Amino acid sequence: MSIGRDSHPHVYIGTDGGATTSKVAAVRSDGSPVSTKLLQAPTPSSTGPQAVVASWVEAIARYLEQNDLGWDDVQGVGLAIPGPYERYGVFGKSPNLPDSFIGFDIYTAYANALASRAGRVVPLVVGNDGNMGGVAEAQHVRGTGRASVLMLAPGSGLGCAYVGADGLPLDGDTLNGMEAAHMPAPLHLLDHIEPQRCGCGRTWGCVEMYTTLAGLPHLVERALKSYPDHDLAKPDYTGRQRALALRGLAQRGDPLAVEVFDFQARALGLHVASLLMALDTDFVVIAGGLMDPEATSDAFRSRYLKIVRDSALPYLWPVQQHRLRVVAASLGDLSQAIGAALVALYQSRLPVQQ
Numbered sequence: 001m002s003i004g005r006d007s008h009p010h011v012y013i014g015t016d017g018g019a020t021t022s023k024v025a026a027v028r029s030d031g032s033p034v035s036t037k038l039l040q041a042p043t044p045s046s047t048g049p050q051a052v053v054a055s056w057v058e059a060i061a062r063y064l065e066q067n068d069l070g071w072d073d074v075q076g077v078g079l080a081i082p083g084p085y086e087r088y089g090v091f092g093k094s095p096n097l098p099d100s101f102i103g104f105d106i107y108t109a110y111a112n113a114l115a116s117r118a119g120r121v122v123p124l125v126v127g128n129d130g131n132m133g134g135v136a137e138a139q140h141v142r143g144t145g146r147a148s149v150l151m152l153a154p155g156s157g158l159g160c161a162y163v164g165a166d167g168l169p170l171d172g173d174t175l176n177g178m179e180a181a182h183m184p185a186p187l188h189l190l191d192h193i194e195p196q197r198c199g200c201g202r203t204w205g206c207v208e209m210y211t212t213l214a215g216l217p218h219l220v221e222r223a224l225k226s227y228p229d230h231d232l233a234k235p236d237y238t239g240r241q242r243a244l245a246l247r248g249l250a251q252r253g254d255p256l257a258v259e260v261f262d263f264q265a266r267a268l269g270l271h272v273a274s275l276l277m278a279l280d281t282d283f284v285v286i287a288g289g290l291m292d293p294e295a296t297s298d299a300f301r302s303r304y305l306k307i308v309r310d311s312a313l314p315y316l317w318p319v320q321q322h323r324l325r326v327v328a329a330s331l332g333d334l335s336q337a338i339g340a341a342l343v344a345l346y347q348s349r350l351p352v353q354q
Contacts, residue, residue, distance in 0.1 A: 014341030019096035025337035049104040071118040078340030080132035131169035132339035134161025153287035158208040181208040210267040216243035269311025287329035
């Protein structure tokens with residue numbers, strides 16, 4: 001639904017350039033969303049990066065038309081893209097994009113395409129998609145306050161973001177800041193579970209392998225040793241099929257499934273404790289599919305969040321124990337596009353460097 005139009009509708013557009021789906025959202029100059037309806041379409045990545053850029057520009061044009069806006073109203077654009085990067089706005093080798101994207105300067109290509117369509121230069125910012133999602137969730141959870149926010153989003157992998165009191169994410173000097181999914185998990189506190197090789201190539205036991213879908217096949221295989229008669233023990237199940245079946249089983253109270261997700265929540269809680277030693281945030285937002293009300297029950301989400309918090313608390317300073325709030329994300333698929341729009345807005349407020 002559209003949220004009402006100002007007499008001077010300055011807006012900031014957010015493009016979430018996912019490997020499979022691209023999305024568009026926008027915010028006004030006060031940070032409020034233009035619409036709560038997300039515009040999304042398949043990303044034509046197989047046809048090359050230039051075709052993807054063209055599809056993003058056309059998507060913005062459709063979004064503006066649907067919301068009674070024009071290109072003159074657009075004051076800036078933010079782009080959320082997956083990493084890693086060779087440098088700002090230039091793709092490295094992504095696990096989910098064709099090789100034609102390696103070394104492609106998406107910043108320059110998109111900036112030129114936007115300028116051509118708008119008839120003027122449109123300020124553009126580019127950032128990690130996980131960080132952009134964190135920006136949106138941070139704005140939502142802290143309201144008018146200035147608290148910093150940590151977001152962790154277990155899904156296929158573990159999305160991580162730290163958003164400061166200024167609303168902007170931590171990127172790092174090489175744009176690899178907050179790749180916290182690939183820090184080592186405290187395996188001695190996780191039943192001395194063995195380190196698993198991560199998709200990133202590390203073998204020290206990346207947190208991602210104990211908190212996300214990436215590590216579920218191994219965790220299920222490990223749990224089946226205690227449940228040898230479980231349906232998932234049947235040989236016709238592949239490791240991935242077992243992992244995908246687990247969420248539904250947990251909603252029905254299946255002991256093995258509950259045990260596995262409890263383990264993942266505990267691992268994530270210990271990771272929260274490690275991160276809070278460095279980042280010292282009041283809010284921890286848990287995002288991802290496990291927090292989706294259409295995919296999991298209220299009881300499941302409450303149990304998961306409680307275990308995350310309870311697992312972190314013993315390792316925090318007393319003042320942190322009293323202040324810590326662990327909450328579920330609220331914006332779902334809107335978060336990365338809205339976050340990209342917000343970063344464009346926030347960047348527009350920064351002093352111009354000479």
